[in-house]
Amino acid sequence: MATIRDIARVTGVSCTTVSNVIHGKDNRVSADTIDKINAAIKELGYVPNMSARSLVSNSSKVIGFVNHVITRKGSNFMEDPFHSASIGAIEQELREKGYYLMLRTIETSEELLTFLRNWNVDGLFFTGIFKDHFFDVLSNLNIPIVLIDSYTNQNSLCNVGLEDFRGSYNITRYLIEHGHKRIAFASPDIKDGGVLQERFLGYKSALTEFNIPFDKSLVFVQEMDIASCRLASRDIASHPDITAVVATADVMAAGIMTGLREIGKRIPDNISIVGFDDISLCQMITPPLTTVHQDINLKGKLAVNLMLQLLEGKQATERQLILPTTLVERESVRSLLP
Structure with missing residues (x-):
């Protein structure tokens, strides 16, 4: 450096x-x-050398949270309740440990280096990281780093993730076991090596296990804002043979449910739908959403614990922490079995 x-x-x-x-x-x-x-x-790609900082002296007590999930213009990363809950869990844990959290959305590696030149942060959390040039730059930074939900498979960096494949597989299997065969998959853009790809592969794996041919015409790609979800719901409704939808996030499932109701579809009588994450919204909508639960608070706690170990100059006991998922059954799925 x-x-x-x-x-x-x-x-x-x-x-x-x-x-x-x-x-x-x-x-x-x-x-x-x-x-x-x-x-x-x-x-020269200069960034401050922060490795000599300690918790006792020359520490800002500020940890950066860098969001690299780039949504389309006009969309807001924090509109998704999952991201709000996830960041809130980390902030609460840091606050209890005497630290402050700084949130920033950063698109390019140049922006990242500028950020580090201008702000005296002790460490960095990253979300939305893929194996690309941005990752190459961050992996060479001389600062404690903890990734959130990353599939870069870089064992030298700490990461707190989830059983994304298994969770999506289980909830798709749940639909199949309730008699559904024409099952749509709704998601934002699916990038190689990311969370959404793992959830997509879990969906496909369940279909394969039950000898249900994968049909790419049943994959609906839209953003998670309400206007995009309305478009997705109309596309889904144009396929009358679809009996169920797997959405990669609860907020997307809720948006599609709203869009389907607007065009006269009843859930789950006309079409079943499931989500992923189990945010509080799931119990507020009608009908309550069947979904995949992840422990957002535990994820935040583990991420902060890893960060504190790195700040104290310790070797993290485990660098790759993968949390389990569980299926939560509510009222958004209808059984088609006799």
């Missing part, structure tokens, strides 16, 4: 001048010099 000394050597100025520009104390530095230093910072 580049250092202040490297930047000073490349630009021909003193380390003190470089440090002043990095920390915003540049009122006595010329504009040309500032531009030259900033160009060198970008070219």
